[in-house]
Amino acid sequence: MKKIIVPVDFSEYSEYALEAAAAIAKEHDSELMVMHMLEISDAVLNTGDLEQGEKAVFLLKIAEQKFETFLDKPYLEGLTVTPVVKHFKVFSELAEVAANHSVDLIVMGSQGASGFSEIFVGSNTEKVVRHSEVPVLVVKEKLSSVEFNNVVFANDFSGKSMKAYKKAMTLFKSMNVTPHVLYVNLPSDHFRNSDEIDEKITTFLTKADGNLDNKDNVTVVNDYTVEGGVFNYANKIDADLIAVATHGRTGFLHFFEGSISEDIANHASLPVLTFKM
Template sequence: MNKIIVPIDFSEHSEYALEAAVKLAKNGDTEILALHMLEISDAVLNKTDSEQQQKAIFFLRLAEKRFNEFLDKPYLKNVNITPIVKHFKVFSEVNDVALEHNADLIIMGSHGSSGLSEIFVGSNTEKVVRHADIPVLVLKHKFEKDNFKDVVFASDFSSKSVAVYLKASKLFKALNAKLHLLYVNLPSDRFKSTNEIDEIVATFLMTADGNLDNLQHINFVSDYTVEKGVLNFANKIGADLIAVATHGRTGIAHFFEGSISEDIANHAILPVMTFKL
């Protein structure tokens, strides 16, 4: 990875994200873009009178001072970090910065606490995820490890998932992480035989990779819901991260004709990384 964006709101959770970015950046010469969004209204920014202009300048300088103090931490010494202050009003505009700087990843700390229900319900994290064209890593707790070792990536192995699979494979290869591809077989009308699953997966891998070399990394589990299957499998193998796909601005993707990403992101204790379909 070349560039990682970390939105900073001076909270404990944004520091979790910043610390994680530093750890992941050690895997290469990665620049960390620490982004603080100063939510100044258009009424202040567009005023022509000197009093309002002075207010805008005051708030900008105050933010920059607080930002510099926030970034004055021992673990940031000798780190390639670039502070950026924007007068954005909404967190969805983080994607504009990502595109402008050709960033590879956005890392955010989530304030979800009780059942983690706030992660994708009316939160700034949700706004970033829904508008981001690049992967977003969501952390609910302090990232204690130095890197991701085992990553669970659930898929229905349909043609629409090929592009996301290729993005995920490239990213996790750069992070030296092992990707555990997972298919969750469900009961009732969604049930598929072993032969049917084998055929779906083989077709998928031939389309995506042009070979079946990754067939050894495919895992099949049976459960009553996809989210239960993913969470139980992640717990079984001691995974460090769960990866899911989203439909971007239209919200969270629904794999296997049922809800998965919202429930996984809201209930997983592990970090969750989203990829836009």
């Protein structure tokens, strides 16, 4: 893991993300790119009006001053930190920067439970997740550690989720983490018996990994909802991270032949790591 992007708005939640990203960077000898997106309109930037031009320069200088203060943190000492200021709040541009610089991870902060409901229904975080081909780690509070030893990775073992599964396994391997891959068996039309589930998992792993080495790391639970199954199992093993796949068109993941409720985003107290399908 060589490069990590941290989008910031200078809030306390941005600082949670920055500190978490710094800890990860120290573990992996990574470079941090800290990005702030201004909300300067195209009209302000392109106008010939002297007053508007001065306004744009003023906003840029304010951002630079905030950056200087925001990045003056002891936990950043010894790290290579590159501040980046973008004129527009265009989140697809962040994805482009990530692609152009071969970024391995994006770390973002978000408000706690009261505001987290907005993550996948139009918020800044959702927009980043929607456009990013790079995994996105979302944190809602100050993390005591980034040593994620008990990771739950929810998967439906469908062909559509194979891309996300491969990304996840590659990243977890670089982090020396063996995740608990979780399949939630639902009642009604989604229910499968033990033999059907075993066949589904075996077929998926054979295609994705070329072997069945990871089969011992797969857990099947029965629950009424996917989010309930994820939360119950995460609590059972005292997980420190929940990982899920996301759909580029709609934000939060539509999988398990249906859709995951936003309850995972709304109520998860753990950090959430997303992988685009």
